[in-house]
Amino acid sequence: MLYVGIAWTADGYDVEVIDARGNRAAAPAQWGAERVSELTQWLLDTERESRLPCAVVVDSTNGLLDGLLTAAGLAVHRADPWVLPERPAFGSVSALALAESARTALGSLSPLTAEGGGQTGRDDDYHNGIRHSEPLEAELGRTGRCLRHGPRDRREIALTFDDGPDPVFTRQVLDILARYEVRATFFCVGLHVNALPDEVRRIRDAGHSLGNHTWSHPFLPDLTAEQFRLQIDRTSDAFERAVGEVPTLFRPPYGARTPESLGELLTGGPALALWDVDSWDWARPGPEKIAKTVLDHAQPGSLILMHDGGGDRRESVRALPAVIEGLLERGLGFVAADDLRSVAR
Incomplete structure (x- = not known):
């Protein structure tokens, strides 16, 4: 399995992909917010070319991507504050920290669904x-x-x-x-x-x-x-x-x-x-x-x-x-x- 962390910033999204040993499986990438459809396709291509499923992770302050990514068939998880380092005042934790949270403790993250949306499990x-x-x-x-x-x-x-x-x-x-x-x-x-x-x-x-x-x-x-x-x-x-x-x-x-x-x-x-x-x-x-x-x-x-x-x-x-x-x-x-x-x- 590959682990994908997506962090939001003032300009768009930072993406890190790591493998089961914690090594980078792709070069770090940045995507503008206007290019989310391209980011989605890139993730699908990464799955296909690696022949490995991707566990995609966003944090609870990023509610903009899960709908599109789940609709595309990707497995999206939410990382909550208690499993992550402290966030900055503006922005999420780093993409690498998000990917690591999935690699080391995927079971502690919340799988997101179209029906539950970004607040799945936080009722x-x-x-x-x-x-x-x-x-x-x-x-x-x-x-x-x-x-x-x-x-x-x-x-x-x-x-x-x-x-x-x-x-x-x-x-x-x-x-x-x-x-x-x-x-x-x-x-x-x-x-x-x-x-x-x-x-x-x-x-x-x-x-x-x-x-x-x-x-x-x-x-x-x-x-x-x-x-x-x-x-x-x-x-x-x-x-x-x-x-x-x-x-x-x-x-x-x-x-x-x-x-x-x-x-x-x-x-x-x-x-x-x-x-x-x-x-x-x-x-x-x-x-x-x-x-x-x-x-x-x-x-x-x-x-x-x-x-x-x-x-x-x-x-x-x-x-x-x-x-x-x-x-x-x-x-x-x-x-x-x-x-x-x-x-x-």
Whole structure:
């Protein structure tokens, strides 16, 4: 077996491949965030040429690769903080340390699946974080800075897309939205904003709104307050460079909340945007199931969660026309997520 560690940085991904003895099986490589599809193919080629399976390892602060890699048939594992060296304030542990964690203790890592996503096996930490954050979330709500949905007496909804921009799927989503003259909100990750500023400008120029979705899509319970703030601020800086403006909304990866993260939001920065309708498109259940899930649960004021990046989003794209047509048939209008917050105050 080969062991592949993938570390995220300010610019993209560092990759190390080692064999069962800890020797490098390939030269260290760096990949820009805009080249994830090429990285995926390189890993598949490495498996084929070596005739050895690859155990691919990311850490819990990297939630951008597992969807695409698992869809390609690669075995992806997550390394949690207690099996790794201390992380820097911004960035993951080294790619070599991640590969070594698999070589020496593969059984201590969590295999990731499409159904479980990047937080597979961390449900207790996820729910404990939300429970301990309830007082701070309530405070954000009292000040008009927490949005789950808009007013139920107005026939408006917000369609939102997470984890982009993606050089393929975001454009396909934008084409469908343009066909129906529908407005949406795109919660983008900083790594992709930094690597694909033209795509961000394409979203903005098409009349859609933008939101902050952290830099690397981390599991928030594993971040300190400083690490969380850097994720938000670096992403805001990338938006400023790309489009000359900073989003007013922040959506936490997986919807996770912690007292540390909400405490930082209370001191300033973007408002918290969650959702009340999860399409479950990230689990790739099929386009018909995605559309049915949305249409079965959407109502006036809903914030609908879909994805244009962070994985294989072909099913999301194929489901989108049915979603839009079904909501239009109910007489619902499409607005930006921040517009729902404005009328909800």
